[in-house]
Amino acid sequence: MVKFKQMCGAAAVAILVAGIGAVSMSAQAQTAQAAKDIDIPAGSLGNAIAQLGRKAGVMIVFDPALVRGKRTAGLHGTYTSAQALDRLIAGSNIKARPDGRGGYILEREPLSASRSTAAIETPQAEILVYGRLTKDTALSIPQSVDVIDSQAIQSSNSDTVGEVLRFIPGASRDGSLLDAFGDTYLIRGFLANQTINGIAVSTMRQARDSIGIERVEVLKGPASVLYGQLQPGAVVNIVTKQPQREWKGSAGFSYDRYDEFRGTVDLTGPLSAGGDLRFRVTGAYDDADSFIEYWHRRHLFVAPVGGIDILAHVIGGSSTPAGGFVVLTDEHWLAELSLNLLATVRLDRLLVPKMIEQGAGAVVHVTSIQSVLPLPESTTAYAAAKAALRTYSKSLSKELGPKGVRVNVVSPGWIMTESTGRFLERLQDTNGGTIEDARQSVLEALGGIPIGRGAEPSEVADLIAYLASDRAGAIHGAEFVIDGGTVSTV
Incomplete structure (x- = not known):
């Protein structure tokens, strides 16, 4: 596919022409009468009209100010060009006038007395603006928000965010025409701040490639400063x-002036059965000369992304010697905290942001009943670390709940694992006697187990699996004790 990019402007009123292609006027008139399958997504009315012009092969002339800020619910079905255009502009106070050569000229429609008093109801497509918890229509969002989705980005041949913002009223790109430096944007006369998935970032060293972008959201006006120390013009958020x-993939290439070659690839799919663990890789390569002699540009963009729905932290244990707190050194304390607290914090920091980006996920932290029932002879440091993990989990649940991520805690008691056997051997070495004597000493310290046995690892795993499943979708910020009744509270 060959694409041609041109920059043009006018001092007075700009005129946007949609659907200019390699067709004659007579062929255009015939095309206008033929019905075609047309699929245009919801979005900007101007972009939708431009897509219709290209797909139907007709010329549609209109003033950009006529469609500025207006949206359409999209179009899906078989229509003639006239039928499709009428449906796109329905309720927008715009009328289409045939130009006599198979094309159309869009004009503002004067309101009649009957229409001026009647509300015009146009279906509004639902969009999910980043940072909001529910889907809204563009009209119901109280702030001024412009959203350009991936299909609009692709159909407009926009390779960078700076090129995407050409379609945002009041926005301009303030960067290198040769993409030698990162883009900055001016919106409403102010330098616009940039965020990626709602997180503030510094200006990129190079213009951000559009192949890895799902949509671009622009929140305009003073409302933008509510989300941090930002400029009052706008916030540009890249999703x-x-x-x-499911497995999906696409690849493409284009050739432009100055021998510019561009290739792109987008591949995604599951890494585990059911798709709980997923991946996506997007990439682009540009190679081009320029209007400046001896200036050659090469650009490589690769963005691997992982996805995860369930995160269960089960690592933990104790290796400190028996003998009470006096025998514990700083190294013992740091080892217990690193294994039983910081390992969980570090893994959360790595993977939970992916859950926040997708707006869903389940996290289960495994603590211990020793967070409330410590054994001072042998597990003081371990119990303190698990108590800290319990508090951290509660704080995390309050933060992540509004973002669609559930956090729960499982607190096992005496579990019959291999590490339990090694723990009993250490007690035997310290206190003497047999393994059974060591086991009885632990049971006495715990106050006994009413059901007469410790829990099996598979029983703990079943509880974790339930909390991570959709069946527990309403359970959040809770702690579940599985100890055979050791902790005598309900």
């Missing part, structure tokens, strides 16, 4: 493409 549960 990146996320991994999918």
